[in-house]
Amino acid sequence: MDHVVADRNTGATAIERRAKLFRGFADPSRLAILDALCEAPLAVHEIVTRTELSQSNVSNHLRCLLDCGLVASDRDGRFIRYRISSPRITALLNDVDALLDVVAEGVEACDNYCGE
Amino acid sequence: MDHVVADRNTGATAIERRAKLFRGFADPSRLAILDALCEAPLAVHEIVTRTELSQSNVSNHLRCLLDCGLVASDRDGRFIRYRISSPRITALLNDVDALLDVVAEGVEACDNYCGE
DNA sequence: ACAACATATCAGTGAGGAATGATATGGACC
DNA sequence: GGTCCATATCATTCCTCACTGATATGTTGT
Numbered sequence: 238m239d240h241v242v243a244d245r246n247t248g249a250t251a252i253e254r255r256a257k258l259f260r261g262f263a264d265p266s267r268l269a270i271l272d273a274l275c276e277a278p279l280a281v282h283e284i285v286t287r288t289e290l291s292q293s294n295v296s297n298h299l300r301c302l303l304d305c306g307l308v309a310s311d312r313d314g315r316f317i318r319y320r321i322s323s324p325r326i327t328a329l330l331n332d333v334d335a336l337l338d339v340v341a342e343g344v345e346a347c348d349n350y351c352g353e
Numbered sequence: 354m355d356h357v358v359a360d361r362n363t364g365a366t367a368i369e370r371r372a373k374l375f376r377g378f379a380d381p382s383r384l385a386i387l388d389a390l391c392e393a394p395l396a397v398h399e400i401v402t403r404t405e406l407s408q409s410n411v412s413n414h415l416r417c418l419l420d421c422g423l424v425a426s427d428r429d430g431r432f433i434r435y436r437i438s439s440p441r442i443t444a445l446l447n448d449v450d451a452l453l454d455v456v457a458e459g460v461e462a463c464d465n466y467c468g469e
Numbered sequence: 470a471c472a473a474c475a476t477a478t479c480a481g482t483g484a485g486g487a488a489t490g491a492t493a494t495g496g497a498c499c
Numbered sequence: 500g501g502t503c504c505a506t507a508t509c510a511t512t513c514c515t516c517a518c519t520g521a522t523a524t525g526t527t528g529t
Contacts, residue, residue: 249461252388255449256381258460260467263375264517267466268368281476294518296477301466306459315475315526325452332448333371336441343422344374345365350383350417350486351376380487397506410488412507431496431505466516 261305262329266290267298274308275327278320377421378445382406383414390424391443394436 249257262268269288273279281299285292299319302308309322321327337344344352365373378384385404389395395403401411415435418424425438437443453460 250381251450252381252384254453254457254460255446256379256384257463257468258449258453258456259375259379259384260516261460261463263372263379264466265366265368265372266517268372268375272368282474291519292476293478293520297465297517300477301463301468304459304463304465305467306456312526317476323452323455325448325455329445329448329452330371332441332445333374334367336439336445337370337374339439339441340374340422341370343420344370344377347373347377347417347420349413349420350380351421352373352417352486376486382487398504407489408506409490409508413487416507428496433506468516 258305261302261307262333264298266294267302270295270298270302271307271321271326271330274319274321275330278311278318280313280316280318282316284319374421377418377423378449380414382410383418386411386414386418387423387437387442387446390435390437391446394427394434396429396432396434398432400435 262271266288269290270284273284273287279287281292281295284290284299285295288295290298299308299310303310303319306322307326308319310317310319312318378387382404385406386400389400389403397408397411397415400406400415401408404411406414415424415426419426419435422438423442424435426433426435428434
């Protein structure tokens with residue numbers, strides 16, 4: 238009934254929460270990490286190897302993903318093993334790919350916001 | 354078989370395409386616009402009224418959404434009516450809400466990247 | 470305790486996006 | 500044709516995020 242200023246009581250509107258969650262996914266490095274973790278849980282140095290990102294960069298992104306609750310971690314000896322926290326994340330990534338089947342060309346062409 | 358540098362032939366990796374699409378959704382203004390359009394097609398000035406964004410701002414975001422293929426437009430007299438381009442977009446937004454049911458607190462708390 | 474590996478943290482830098490304000494384009498009606 | 504309304508475009512400013520490099524913390528094995 239109030240589209241513009243909804244849910245002010247929870248500290249953020251539903252839209253702001255959605256935007257923030259989307260932002261968690263809106264980075265190639267984080268997506269590469271999530272993609273790798275979708276196949277199997279991995280330790281940080283394994284993620285570094287697979288994604289070819291720097292170690293500190295991976296660590297920074299992992300912290301973000303961890304804080305957001307998108308991944309979870311368990312210590313395993315001297316390693317720390319990260320994993321996808323919920324199958325809904327995999328589902329979401331699949332949906333995006335499905336949407337990309339339709340809008341891929343447009344997205345690549347877009348030059349305004351959100352791009353390149 | 355090649356996770357890091359896949360699909361170079363299409364000009365962008367699958368991951369880069371996904372990231373760019375996510376970015377299209379990763380902004381409160383664009384989400385507010387999409388949210389409004391999910392209920393019904395709207396002319397620009399109607400979007401402006403509902404979202405309380407400035408006209409030029411809405412126009413800029415609409416161009417981005419249009420280029421990305423997330424919305425479509427039809428001229429209707431002196432108005433230009435925008436609408437969601439595919440039901441998959443609505444589906445994606447619903448999935449995000451479902452994921453938010455699980456990770457909402459974490460996302461709001463996250464302070465590293467993707468935030469505030 | 471020490472060495473070697475694994476991971477986290479932090480300051481600084483650079484680039485890109487989001488909003489604004491002013492202006493331009495374009496259709497409709499008199 | 501001219502005015503009004505609807506929409507698009509452009510330059511500028513500000514702000515935030517992503518990366519780097521160096522360093523700190525932590526764990527295992529000897």
